[in-house]
Amino acid sequence: MQTTDNFNTVTNLMPVxxxxxxxxxxxxxxxxxxxxxxxSKNAVLRNYPVVGHFRYLFSNLGEFFRQYFFAMDREEMPFNRAEREWVNRASKGKGNTIAFGSTKNLNIPGSTIFINCPFPMLDSDAVETRTVIIGEGYSEHPYAAKSIFNISGMSYGAISKPAVLALSAGAKKAGCWMNTGEGGLSPYHLxxxxxLVFQIGTAKYGVRxxxxxxxxxKLADIAQHDQVKMFEIKISQGAKPGKGGILPGVKITTEISKIRGIPKGIDSTSPNRxxxxxxxxxxxxxINHVRDVTHxxxxxxxVIGHIRWLEALLTEVNKRGVQSAPDFIAVDGGDGGTGAAPMALMDNVGLPLKEALPLVVDKIMQCGLEDRVKVIASGKMITPADVAWAICAGADFVTSARGFMFSIGCIQSLKCNKNTCPTGITTHNKRLQKGLDPTSKALKVANYVDNIxxxxxxxAHSCGVKEVRLLNRTHVRIVQIDGKSIPMDELCPLCVEGENK
Structure with a gap:
């Protein structure tokens, strides 16, 4: 009876x-x-009160609808759905086979086509990819680097604590290195x-x-950690060539302030050199000073703009002696990514990696330093084809940042600079970080490296070579503007001491 009365009361209140x-x-x-x-600040809202707000609502929702409903698998930028899905499946350890033909348009200028051998290498004849030793004979503690694919610089601050923990533990499982980024060495890296590769940015966070x-x-103290294998001096990076790193104040917590040696809550912009x-x-x-201190x-x-300054550096190396050379050069593409960068620089400054990498490799070889200076390629390479192309072009190693972000759950929401990342990767909001479990994500990192x-x-075996490091420019063709492809060794012939080889 009481239940009926309550129901009648609620029913009577509904019209009210x-x-x-x-x-x-x-x-x-x-x-x-x-x-x-x-x-008086917004003309649209003043001329179209109330309904004008829908314009901004739809504009914000447009990004969501394009990503999930309207964009085709190969349309999105900077990474399309097909690329992101490959990383997603690889990080889960799932099969990456497809059916019914490729959706990739191979007529687009710049596309790479690997040249299959009519008699490919049998698995039984293949050998393990050889280890490359960086700094051998010129550093007290050279680094024997086993993995061709490694984690590029992402600072603690730009990415969250659980993201750093996941990447570091995953790199350990995979046997690859992790670059700290310019934000200093955090306990979570260790x-x-x-x-670890400790990056020294222009602000010298942690060693200033x-x-x-x-x-x-401070530099010597960092070098005391056995996990820190190398030091990388950052001259410039792909998204901000000619400008230092930017960390919004909203992402500078008490801990990050202490590690970097900067004020809490205030935007931190590194010097541009x-x-x-x-x-x-x-x-x-x-370079030589840091090597003398760290051993x-x-x-x-x-990022390469023109090659003349690099030629001057390598010429100076030959004058001083090969012991003065950098142990490696990391080449970043001008279209690289970051958490926060001016659009004018990200879109318009610096050579893309596909043009820059062959230039750097050629210049090193012309100066006879190919056995001394190792080359690391970085910039928008998240799939096996990207990595194989870089090795063909002459890189010794490839590093990726956004590929590993995808492996731990990034959905390309483009919120990296707003501390509102929905997956917890680039935010210090504790509530959002709860969704990122370092233990399970570390396994995904290791799976991703293994599948790459x-x-x-x-x-490599399809191209007829026994191991990855035997790939070279004869094994890949580059599609030109007329839709036809040209062998890379013809398009970018290796020139050593004035002779094509």
Missing amino acids: LFVWLLGLIFAVVVLTFIFDVTQ QGGAD GEDGHLDDQ HIEVANASELLDM KPVGFKT TKTVEVI
């Missing part, structure tokens, strides 16, 4: 509640109308147990003295 709801909606509309017509120069004692380095000769001085291999990362490596080996 409905009227109140309509009244509330009407009040909100009226207040919005008054606000819109009286404000906790995972991976081999009060005068803004390198603090040798190292204050000690104004020319190629001074860059060599800095470990040292190289630099750069195995599939690059498949490409």
Whole structure:
């Protein structure tokens, strides 16, 4: 009986509640109308009060609808659905076979086509990809790098604590290295147990003295960690060539402030170059100084604009002696990615990797330093074909940042600079970080590296070579503007001492 009475009461109240709801909606509309017509900052809202708000709503929702409903598998930028799905399946350890033919348009200029051998290499004849030793004979602690595919620089600060833990532990499982990015060495980099490359950015986070120069004692302390295998001096990066790193104040927590040595909650912008380095000769001085202090291999990362300054650096190396050379050069494409960068630089400055990498490799060979200076390729390479192309072009190693972000759950929501990343990767919001479990994601990182490596080996064997490092420019063709392809060794012939070889 009481239940019936309660039901009748609720039923009687419903018309009243409905009227109140309509009244509330009407009040909100009226207040919005008054606000819109009286404000002077937005012309659309003033001319079209209330309904003008729908423009901004639909504009924000458009990104979502394009990604999930309207864009074809190969249409999206910077990475399309087909590429992201490959990484997703690879990180889960699932099969990556497809059916009914390729959806990739091979007539687009710049596309790569690998040249299959009529008598490919049998699995029984294949050999393990050889280890490359960086700094051998020129550093007290050279680094024997086993993996061709490694994690590129992502700072703690730009990415979250659970993301760093997942990547570091995953790199340990996979046997690849992890670059710390310019944000300094955090305990979470060390906790995972991976081999680390410590990046020295222009702000020198973690190794900066009060005068803004390198603090040798802090540098030596970093080098004491056995996990830190190499040091990378960042000259420039793909998304911000000619400008230092940017970390929005909303992402600078108390801990990040302490690690980097910067104020909490205030935007941190690195200088656009190292204050000690104004020319190629001074860059060599800095490289050798860091090597003398750390006793470990040292190289630099750069985006290529023109090749003349690199030629001047390598010429200076030959004058001083090969012992003065950088142990490696990391080449980043001008279309690289980052958490926060000016659109004008990201879109328009610096050579893409596909043009820059062969130029750098050729210049090193022309100067006779190919056995001394190792080359690391970085920039939008997340699939096996990308990695195989880079090895063909002359790279010794490939590093990727966004590929590994996809492996731990990135959905390309493009919120990296807003501290609102829905997957917890690039946010310090504790609630959003809860969705990222470092333990399970570490396994995905290891699966991703394993599947990249195995599939690059498949490409190498299809091209008729026993191991990946035997791939060269004769094994790949590049599609030209007329839709026809040209062998890469003809398009970019290796030139050594004036002779084509």
